[in-house]
Amino acid sequence: MNRRLLPLLALLVAGLLGGLLLYLYLNARPYQETIDHGPSPQARANPYLAAEMFLRQRGLQIHHANGLEVLPTLKPEQHSLLLLGERSNMTPQQVEQLLDWARAGGRLLFVAEALWNKEAGRSGDLLLDRLHLRQFLSKDLKAPPPDAGKEPYPKLTKLYLEDEDAPAYIGFDTDFHLEDPDNLAQSWANSARATHMMQLSYGKGSVTVLTDAEIWKTPLIAKYDNAWLLWYLSADSDVTLLFDTDHDSLWSLLLKYFPQALVALAALLGLWLWHVGVRHGPMQAPTPKARRQLREHLQASAHFLLRRTGQQGLLHALRQDILRRAQHRHPGFERLTAAEQGQVLARLTRQPDSVISQALAPQPTQRLSSADFSRLVTHLQTLRNAL
Template structure:
């Protein structure tokens, strides 16, 4: 190799080495400003922070609530209420209060719950039924045209059979019948999950057509014409246009992802976007209920398209300038609900204390101990012995003599002077002292045991009265 050729190769190598060194230095040693996405702690804690600041800059007063249960809805200022998420659920009482608040001339902006599989099948069944009705109408029109053509042929002397019928029969008998629409299953009873918008019969679903277009655009070669067309269609599907009442221009709304799906018995909205899949506005008394398919007013979605202008326009549907932003639908924790309804809690506590006091006042003195089992057994033994003596020969006399001897011994011990009297005078003194009839005292102390139950019981009761009097 000549010297000139070697010199050229060395120069080229040095040039390449210098270019690589310059690139490496510029990439690794030079300082440059690079934009990085950053989310502040305030924005992370409040997904509606951007919407709150935008509304305040445009003359609205904004209040926030962690959940719908924290609000005292009847005392909420007139204006707009935004339920920023569909997490949780509202109780029927809360939904009733919110709807009454809307009917007084306010606006509610909310996202309906997701469509269930049964409701999706119900919507699909209704679509199939409409398609079947359209096919039936088309077949009827074709049959009428064929019949008219047959009548013309018969008047001209030509017996031409109707098209499609080789035997010359009726065309209706040869035409295939329209397939019957499959019976759709009934929707699940999930009204308790979304009592705020259940009466509107609108759900949130996935925009299947837009997803399909995006998938086709990703799978195919980007340079092919069909891929370019699929990408353009995907962009069109991801964009919805909404013309507000009284405006001569349309707002662009990001419709990529979810769409609003109306059930077969859903009422017609007052106005909506171009296809009714992003925004629908319904009348509710003097107020409005706005259903949106996505969270257009969060920190990440508010700067997109014309979402900020849409938010300001929706807050102008009612005269009130107050905006209440509810983060979720979860009900209050027990301690917050207790603090809010303290009157009911205090009333219940007072009633419980009154019941406890009443139960304590019914008892006076110390509580008697439970009788021992041995004593209860002894009483049963005495009762059984008395029943046996009553039936045995001489048993009644034995019982009356035992009670009589015990009573006389007690009286003799307590009042021995009485026994110095004659027997008849003694019975009269005892009867007068104890306020008993003298005949009863004489019968109990000197006569035999009575054979009748009532008389025998009177004898024993008289002896017990004498005993109780002298035991005091």
């Protein structure tokens, strides 16, 4: 390349780079973008994580438990116990322990989880039945009063407080309704046609019943006055939230990540059990081949035919065989009289008349003895073999 062209080429490249930088300077604009990666693993494992964080921000001590085993360690005074999990396996003894805890000054809150059964006279929710409260479907209630349609927010639950002009609005599920047939509740919260929260004084403490606790899960806790209600029910107390958190078991994790190892382990276990298995008694030696003789097969066949056809069948077969052979040796044998047939057989077989008469005699109807049957078969076989 000519050395005089190198400066020109360098100036051309510098010009292109300068133009590109000027274009980027005039047209490029900085911006921010937020990428949503979804909830954190902690939030997926704990549906009430936002509720716990909210209460901690209000200065409350928050604890989490998976079962009622923690109840003996909770002091009732200035303590709120929120039963937010499934309670179908609760025993009557545990129900009494909870109510004794509330009677001693604790604040107990739980979610009604069964509908009232009129025929059975109970709902099956031991805690709800023990407090004489009932839960129904809102659609099964009577029609709402005419002024219900004038409510500004008919699907929201209103909670009125003393010295407050406006109610608090909570987003309960309006499909369920609580009923207090004995008028035990001191306060409650209603939507346009149903009751979704009741609070009862119980000894030195209190019991609060809700139709659902979904209002305190993410993201519903941020709507309406849902978070405020949680703070209002647990203010000035330590709080224990009792619900089950779903964790993968060791078996499910092994099945998910190491299925081949589980198959190999099962195969090894099966081989080990087969190896150490104990036999019940000695092994039976195979039958010697010397016992498998033709005579045994013939005897077995004869016994089989005797059982299937009886004596008369065997005797009839032998007589028919004799008649066929006699007809072959003496054409027209079948047309002879019995006496003539006896004479022909005597001449052909050279057997005495006694043998021939027994062979040609009519078959007996009664069963023969073993000796008589053997003797008759012998005579018949002698005639057949002579023909």
